[in-house]
Amino acid sequence: MKTVLITGAYRGLGFEVARQLSARGWEVILAARRKEQGAAAAARLQNASFLELDITSDDSVARAAKSVSELDVLINNAGIILDGDDDILKVRPELVARTIETNALGALRVSQAFLPQLFRSSAGRIVNVSSGMGQLSDIATLSPAYSISKTTLNAITCVLGAALKDRGIAVNSVCPGWCRTEMGGPTAPRSAEEGAAGIVWLAADAPQDKTGLFWRDKQVLPW
Numbered sequence: 607m608k609t610v611l612i613t614g615a616y617r618g619l620g621f622e623v624a625r626q627l628s629a630r631g632w633e634v635i636l637a638a639r640r641k642e643q644g645a646a647a648a649a650r651l652q653n654a655s656f657l658e659l660d661i662t663s664d665d666s667v668a669r670a671a672k673s674v675s676e677l678d679v680l681i682n683n684a685g686i687i688l689d690g691d692d693d694i695l696k697v698r699p700e701l702v703a704r705t706i707e708t709n710a711l712g713a714l715r716v717s718q719a720f721l722p723q724l725f726r727s728s729a730g731r732i733v734n735v736s737s738g739m740g741q742l743s744d745i746a747t748l749s750p751a752y753s754i755s756k757t758t759l760n761a762i763t764c765v766l767g768a769a770l771k772d773r774g775i776a777v778n779s780v781c782p783g784w785c786r787t788e789m790g791g792p793t794a795p796r797s798a799e800e801g802a803a804g805i806v807w808l809a810a811d812a813p814q815d816k817t818g819l820f821w822r823d824k825q826v827l828p829w
């Protein structure tokens with residue numbers, strides 16, 4: 607039985623990934639910064655426990671890492687979108703910085719903190735939940751802060767993947783597609799279940815030697 611930690615997992619894609627892995631018998635650590643909602647979400651699943659974790663806080667991340675002894679897979683799922691229809695000509699740099707702080711540096715901070723546990727796993731994995739909106743080769747112009755943050759997250763995947771390749775830890779980015787969650791809204795074409803499937807595949811079924819790549823629906827995407 608493997609152990610997975612999912613950030614921002616009390617709702618949306620994170621909760622759906624937790625549900626699917628728990629149904630496979632995995633030990634699920636459902637991490638969230640909201641205590642009540644996190645504990646209630648974990649109580650709905652088998653083999654699941656709640657961990658308080660704000661990915662933007664060094665203290666919170668350090669406390670959380672101390673309380674986990676074993677981990678096979680880390681899924682950096684927590685994310686925010688703060689800009690709506692702003693364009694790059696007007697977006698406030700401060701808002702870009704706040705978005706990068708959560709979507710990219712949060713994932714890096716959590717990955718660094720949980721590396722000791724991942725090193726002890728026989729097949730450690732880090733899955734960064736990114737977005738096609740961060741694709742440099744087909745960059746989105748809407749929500750520039752969000753796009754730039756996901757491009758930054760993808761760069762972290764590349765650098766971390768290269769650094770950890772010889773240590774046997776796979777690091778990948780994945781785009782779930784546009785999904786019906788609080789972030790994606792009610793008119794998105796995919797259900798959370800469909801979006802979560804590609805994340806679950808990378809966490810559980812993708813070959814361990816696939817690393818430093820960007821995926822959607824089990825296919826490699828160009829950066």
Ligand SMILES: NC(=O)c1ccc[n+]([C@@H]2O[C@H](COP(=O)([O-])OP(=O)(O)OC[C@H]3O[C@@H](n4cnc5c(N)ncnc54)[C@H](OP(=O)(O)O)[C@@H]3O)[C@@H](O)[C@H]2O)c1
Pocket residue numbers: 613614615616617618619620638639640659660661662682683684685686708712735736737738781782783784785786787788789790791794
């Ligand atoms: N839905 C889509 O169409 C779509 C498409 C492409 C990529 N994605 C990516 O998929 C991931 C999940 O998105 P979603 O659609 O499930 O969105 P969501 O329903 O808004 O969920 C986002 C989760 O992240 C958490 N979070 C935000 N900041 C946090 C922090 N500092 N510490 C801990 N948790 C934090 C939120 O909790 P709080 O309530 O505490 O803020 C929430 O649980 C995100 O990375 C998103 O960028 C989504």
